[in-house]
Amino acid sequence: MINSELYPVIFKRKSIRKFVKEPLEQSVMEELKYQISKLEPLFENIKTDVAILGEGEVGGIFSIKAPHYIAIYSEEKEGHLLNAGYLLQQLDLFLSKEGVGTLWLGMGKPQETLNARNGLKYVITLVFGKANEEIHRNSASEYKRKELNEISSIDGAEKLIEAVRLAPSSTNNQPWYIEGTENKMAIYCKKLSLVKNTFFPLMKKFLPIDMGIALCHLKIAAANFDKEIDFKKENKSSNKNYEYIITAYTKQIDG
Numbered sequence: 038m039i040n041s042e043l044y045p046v047i048f049k050r051k052s053i054r055k056f057v058k059e060p061l062e063q064s065v066m067e068e069l070k071y072q073i074s075k076l077e078p079l080f081e082n083i084k085t086d087v088a089i090l091g092e093g094e095v096g097g098i099f100s101i102k103a104p105h106y107i108a109i110y111s112e113e114k115e116g117h118l119l120n121a122g123y124l125l126q127q128l129d130l131f132l133s134k135e136g137v138g139t140l141w142l143g144m145g146k147p148q149e150t151l152n153a154r155n156g157l158k159y160v161i162t163l164v165f166g167k168a169n170e171e172i173h174r175n176s177a178s179e180y181k182r183k184e185l186n187e188i189s190s191i192d193g194a195e196k197l198i199e200a201v202r203l204a205p206s207s208t209n210n211q212p213w214y215i216e217g218t219e220n221k222m223a224i225y226c227k228k229l230s231l232v233k234n235t236f237f238p239l240m241k242k243f244l245p246i247d248m249g250i251a252l253c254h255l256k257i258a259a260a261n262f263d264k265e266i267d268f269k270k271e272n273k274s275s276n277k278n279y280e281y282i283i284t285a286y287t288k289q290i291d292g
């Protein structure tokens with residue numbers, strides 16, 4: 038599922054908040070189910086399940102009306118939120134590539150009976166359906182994002198880090214910071230205490246999901262430039278503003 042076909046989507050995807058009521062064609066839904074079966078986790082040792090839910094099955098006062106929702110469920114252990122972000126971002130990009138509108142919905146709430154599935158706990162929703170607004174952006178200049186030098190001190194890895202820069206994040210927080218070298222990138226997340234916004238209690242959950250999304254973009258960009266990335270958690274300390282998350286070891290794929 039993580040391949041260079043998703044790379045161009047990074048430069049045009051956007052959140053869609055207006056959906057056509059009608060469900061998508063059966064063929065699109067079948068292809069989506071196939072793609073769900075092909076998802077690549079960040080951490081193999083975390084059990085997850087992805088469910089396609091229908092109209093009315095996800096609510097909450099800040100919910101968005103749409104014909105379909107994807108809910109991800111996970112066992113709760115170290116890294117499970119990073120992993121959930123990493124997994125669902127593959128579907129966000131796949132659906133956008135297919136011309137289907139999507140929205141990460143942190144403020145959604147599934148019906149009570151859908152809060153758990155096969156012993157796994159509900160994590161977050163991706164809304165999807167036919168868009169009732171412009172589906173894509175036309176250029177990177179339409180993204181409201183920090184500049185590259187605000188999110189990284191690395192020289193020479195711009196092509197990879199640009200994909201992180203454009204990643205979606207909760208309330209557009211863009212909590213990521215990357216340092217080191219192109220071959221060994223240490224990836225950090227802004228400390229929760231420095232995130233100030235109305236949804237503060239939920240940010241504890243959203244920040245690691247944001248970081249998982251960013252790692253997914255990094256991996257896809259690497260694939261596009263024939264590079265392989267191995268993510269390894271190392272014994273690195275955090276600093277005043279940033280929490281250490283993981284290190285990305287990048288190498289060129291031969292041939």
Ligand SMILES: Cc1cc2nc3c(=O)[nH]c(=O)nc-3n(C[C@H](O)[C@H](O)[C@H](O)COP(=O)(O)O)c2cc1C
Nearest residue numbers: 051052141142143144145205206207208209243246
């Ligand atoms: C984890 C997460 C949760 C989000 N929750 C919501 C939400 O509840 N409601 C909403 O309208 N947008 C939500 N968003 C969408 C972000 O606001 C959006 O991705 C960000 O502003 C960047 O805009 P873009 O996706 O159009 O590039 C969420 C995004 C992420 C990554």
